[in-house]
Amino acid sequence: MLYHLLFPLYKTISAFNVFRYITFRTIYAGITAFLILFIFGPRMIRLLRRMQIGQHIREDGPEAHLKKAGTPTMGGTLIILSLTVSVLLWLDLTQPYVWILLLVTVGYGVIGFIDDYLKVVKKRNLGLRVKEKLFFQAIIALAAGALIYITPGFNTHLTIPFFKQLSPDLGWGYIFFAALVIMGTSNAVNLTDGLDGLATGPVVVVAVTYMVFAYAAGHVKIAEYLQIPFVAGCGELTIFCGILAGAGLGFLWFNTYPAQVFMGDVGSLSLGGAIGCVAVITKQEVLLVVAGGLFVMETLSVIAQVVFFKMTNGKRIFRMAPIHHHFELKGWPEPKVIVRFWIIAIMLGLVAISTLKIR
Numbered sequence: 001m002l003y004h005l006l007f008p009l010y011k012t013i014s015a016f017n018v019f020r021y022i023t024f025r026t027i028y029a030g031i032t033a034f035l036i037l038f039i040f041g042p043r044m045i046r047l048l049r050r051m052q053i054g055q056h057i058r059e060d061g062p063e064a065h066l067k068k069a070g071t072p073t074m075g076g077t078l079i080i081l082s083l084t085v086s087v088l089l090w091l092d093l094t095q096p097y098v099w100i101l102l103l104v105t106v107g108y109g110v111i112g113f114i115d116d117y118l119k120v121v122k123k124r125n126l127g128l129r130v131k132e133k134l135f136f137q138a139i140i141a142l143a144a145g146a147l148i149y150i151t152p153g154f155n156t157h158l159t160i161p162f163f164k165q166l167s168p169d170l171g172w173g174y175i176f177f178a179a180l181v182i183m184g185t186s187n188a189v190n191l192t193d194g195l196d197g198l199a200t201g202p203v204v205v206v207a208v209t210y211m212v213f214a215y216a217a218g219h220v221k222i223a224e225y226l227q228i229p230f231v232a233g234c235g236e237l238t239i240f241c242g243i244l245a246g247a248g249l250g251f252l253w254f255n256t257y258p259a260q261v262f263m264g265d266v267g268s269l270s271l272g273g274a275i276g277c278v279a280v281i282t283k284q285e286v287l288l289v290v291a292g293g294l295f296v297m298e299t300l301s302v303i304a305q306v307v308f309f310k311m312t313n314g315k316r317i318f319r320m321a322p323i324h325h326h327f328e329l330k331g332w333p334e335p336k337v338i339v340r341f342w343i344i345a346i347m348l349g350l351v352a353i354s355t356l357k358i359r
Helices: 002-011 014-020 022-050 063-068 076-090 096-120 130-150 171-192 200-217 220-226 236-255 264-281 293-311 323-329 334-354
Strands: none
Touching (some): 014 022, 022 076, 022 236, 076 096, 076 264, 096 171, 096 264, 130 171, 130 264, 171 264, 171 293, 200 236, 200 264, 236 264
């Protein structure tokens, strides 16, 4: 709204011309998202405590986590509010990709909210059933994939890192591929969200990484120079990624060890879905395996544990999955696990950015 209200005034007041610059709006959109979390975070925590919306700790988890029982959860609701307000204030709302991103973010947030509500308020231990959760996720992801597919000028070729000549065209099958990326990323972030700030930090790192890709893909000359697909209107996703990073930092202020609040599924599912959608629109879908490698590692650890357990009649690869619990049970203090995983996420983000020049 600020963009649409103030930018047209530049003809009268030249200072308003700054609103045309994506870099300017990215910075202040990120700051806006951060300030909303920073200012309203304490009020949200007090409200959650009053409503007795506290985290339920599974008895089969690490013993050290039992003391976290009752910590306010569903803080991701404020993340979504902060993100939505910032998007409406700073982005060009005539761009269809903006609304697709909001569809995925808010839609997945609603699924997570229902799941948290059933677990925390209605005391249904597992919340939504797995089939129910995946069904609703698939509906939203397929809708987003279809909308991206029909957006004028969007191409359905895959971009393969390191291989500029290898770019298979999926045609209408791209809709299903996009849905898979969105769903997979959403659930991967959800699995990672098991320690204080463990998921929030890497979300910020991936958001900053894709901020670079969105800016490059949305600038025709830069995209041509770097030999990456140009996506008209993709520049606005730079601002969206800035908002993701700002909201993540704002939430991390309260979510860092020892956490005052947890994001819950309402936060992890929505943030993961948003990242997956950004990866699809920027045409860097496959690269998400590198940029979000920490989320991939966490997911694969769960899959490997389950498969090995079934194949060997009860034997385990890890002491507990996801893998961050394995290191906890090995004796690593929780803050050490968190910071070391953040370091891994940062390194992977840098590797992903480096692929811009290795093609």
